[in-house]
Amino acid sequence: MKRPLLEAIKERTLLGDGAMGTQLMFAGLEQGACGELWNLTHPERVLAIQRRYAEAGSDCILTNTFGGSRIMLNRHGNADNVVEINRAAVAIARQAFGGRDGYVIGDIGPFGGLMEPYGDFTEQQVGEAFNEQARALVDAGVDAIIIETQTSLEELLLGIVAAREAEASCVIGSMAYDVTRDGSTFRTMMGVDPERAAEFMQEHGADIVALNCGTGMDMERARQAVLRYREATDLPVMVQPNAGQPKLVNLQVVYDETPEQMSQGVVPLLEAGAAIIGACCGSTPDHIRQFKVSMEAWYENQTVRR
């Protein structure tokens, strides 16, 4: 029987997966189209991507449901399929492990707008959308829920509450930080710094504090975030930095860090105490495979030293 995720990370650091959005584009998803609908219309393409991550060594795979809340799906006219889309996503991610023990993490991204008084959505609307998605993911059997790419504590809280009410066995809150213009620190677009986020998450019942994406948040910045999180909380830490900086090449956004470059940051992250290491925008199965090599070598070394 598989150990719960929160037990497994006590023993060793787990490997996450890499980007989904950019991989869907490579597989033919058009800019602006609904990638989550592919869980129903092109499940084999989603599966092929996640299978490559599983084969590269991912212990954890995020479901293809970043935009799988009613509010996000509604923009594409798919609000009637919230439950089906989320349920299918969990089955696909599970299938990607091919029978091997792995952790399926149900992904909830931002609802994609602003709440009152800054925007048009009420807290209740967003809360209901998150509740519905979290419930669908938990009912389909996820091992954890991640509320990711969050910039405001108000929205993050709605996600945490939704995951808790759905009785998710592990709740991960993940913030997107931007490096400040002078390069001295990083905080979210809404001005939240890592210490505040970590304390807030601990206070509101998250099990793991995380970061993903953001501007300028490379492996070294992720390491700094791990240290700052660990100063502020005793919860385990998960990181999913981008593959360096986005650049526009032939009208396409490409990220500039190769698997070799990015994987240089894996050991420092292990030494900083990260519990789950994955990657965000621009990363590929090749990046994850290289992470795995670095991680294995480090553990090998630890055993020898002991």
Ligand SMILES: [Zn+2]
């Ligand atoms: Zn990203």
